[in-house]
Amino acid sequence: MSNRITNFFNAKSFCVIGASTNLLKPGGVVAENFAKDFPGKLFLVNPRGGTHIFAGKEYTLYKSVLDIEEEIDTAIIIVPAKFAPQALEECGKKNIKNVIVTTGGFAEIGEEGVAIQNRMNEIMKTYNINVIGPNCLGLYSPALGYDTMFLPTSKLKRPKPGNVSIFTQSGAFGAAFIDQLARLGSGNWIARFISYGNASDINEADCIEYLGEDEDTKMILVYLEDFKNGRKFMRTLREVSLKKPVLGIKANRTEAGAKAGASHTAALSSNDAIVDDLLQEAGFQRVITWDELEDCVISFATQPLPKGNKVAIVTDGGGAGVMASDMVSDCKLQLAKFSPEIQKKMDEIFPVFYSTTNPVDITGSASAKDYEKALEAVYEDPGVDAVVNICIPSIPNLDINEYIEITRKIASRKEKTFVTALIGGEEADYAYDVLLKEDFAVFKSPGSAIRAVGRLVEYANYLKKRGKNL
Amino acid sequence: MNVQIKEIFEKVKSENRKALLEHEAKEILRLLDLPLPPSKLVKTEEEAIKAFNEFNGPVAMKVMSPKVLHKTDEQAVKIGIATVEEVKETFNDYMNRFAEKEVVGILVEKMVAKGVELIIGSQIDKTFGPVxxxxxxxxxxxxxxxxVFRMCPCSLEQALSAIDEIKTQKLLNGFRGLAPVNREQLAEIMSKLSNLxxxxxxxxxxxxxxxxxxxxDGIFPVDARIILK
Structure with missing residues (x-):
């Protein structure tokens, strides 16, 4: 694989330029991260020299990267912007080909910063260095022991290894979402995280290409504000989305309105109208609000794709069933019509006042056992592509732990999309927390649960349309 | 690149014009094998009558002039002309009213039967280039x-999916007695124009x-506007 990001993650030796002895400072955090987990060789540069103990081991602090004799594959520069060009030039002289610059204070702050960034760009070209940044968090991969995120682990919690990869233009978005994922479910989520900031060199097109090829990555989550290489990004995305789901946020939706032109076409060409259509055509699931992202992670990373759009709903509350049914049509889904055998079976096992047609309403008289019978029946129906398990636990005969156990058992089968919505107070929250901790697709409203199914169906439909067999 | 197409662009550029005249734009579409309604650029009343008789049906007459770019606003387009009398009248009216406007000719074009009106357009986006x-x-x-937008060039498959994403699908499926739009043909036109x-x-x-x-009968470009960079 020839992608330039590969060399960053595959580094056998790594150097922190600006390794602070203060473990709360960015340079100290990164030095400590690598000392603790990085399996390769680690070198630290600090102009004061001497030695310092990181993660229980003593390290030499080199005054310059040029004082190091061994070869270095990748370096990170965490020094104030005004010292960054010199640091980068020394990397060039030392023949380091991959450099992450996390420091801010470049093009994003205006004229003065632009001048420094231009200087950096010249050095980058002269020495043929691949640069990630500046103004970013850099890279994170827990399985590779690779963590340039300079925020202390006491503040920014790290998700453990998993199969979701993220690339983000905004470091702040990246930090917040990483922190969110660390406490979402089991916390086992991240394969690769790339925060590329100002994209002076490596940009969104490199990221999508790299993660598309990366075998540890099963789904890709994106935060973008604009494009550095829009054409290449869209072309690559179109290939990658056939292999794995790509979803996320393209913010800055109101950035540029259509310009008044001589043609109708110019008048209709607002930037976001174009972006939205191109993303959709390339198979990108565009999410608009931040709060939907976690729902997407939990559903795309844990659920099999539905074969069709036929949904079965089981609920103990009529109102929840009606709202869920409305959402089914809003999300271009359909309520499944049960097969005669399944229908007959449910009619036999349930009292007449249960509503056994879809949405199945097992009413306020329901027990956990009733949930089991109803959920298993609809799960078995070949005409059902996805099952929505809605529970308002405040009814008298429902033992919440028994309900959790039943949900766990059926959800673990993973033959079909299976989502659960828990609605109510303490008991609902309790069941939600228990199930979520185990990475089951569980939500706090019928709407969110069905919207998640809708997203999965939308992606499945896209794949079918592009000729993929599910 | 097609030599003839390039020549048209070069000619317009050499005359310091920003926009192609309609008959020039249509000539390019013709060179792409797009199904244009029969038309003739005429300079005399006799030629106009001859074209009208040849087309055997109502025609539109439009003034071709670099000084008349908003033809509808300037009443330089007349449609549904059905008699020789009207052809003469229109021709002479144009010659009088636009005498000072560097008229290159009058485009006499056979009227296209009523149908669903569509647009295909392109422009250069600062992020994605030609779209x-x-x-x-x-x-x-x-x-x-x-x-619905696509990047240029767009394949037939991409054009078809764009047509499927148009929200007002009803309009394409045979609305109020109109013939359903032939999606394959529309996609082919879109793909060809995206290549252009x-x-x-x-x-x-x-x-x-x-x-x-x-x-x-098909899908016919009735008006075409190409503006140079």
């Missing part, structure tokens, strides 16, 4: 805003094919 759009067209196009916008991106800044009329 193309398709959707319901006609005079309400900017109010409806029901267009891509291959000649050094020349073409904006392009509007509006309306493109889809009727039971």
């Amino acid at each position: 193309i759009l398709v959707g319901p067209g006609g005079i309400f196009v900017e109010a409806l805003k029901d267009v 916008a891509w291959e000649y991106r050094e020349y073409i800044g904006e392009m509007d094919i509006n309306p493109l009329i889809a009727n039971s």
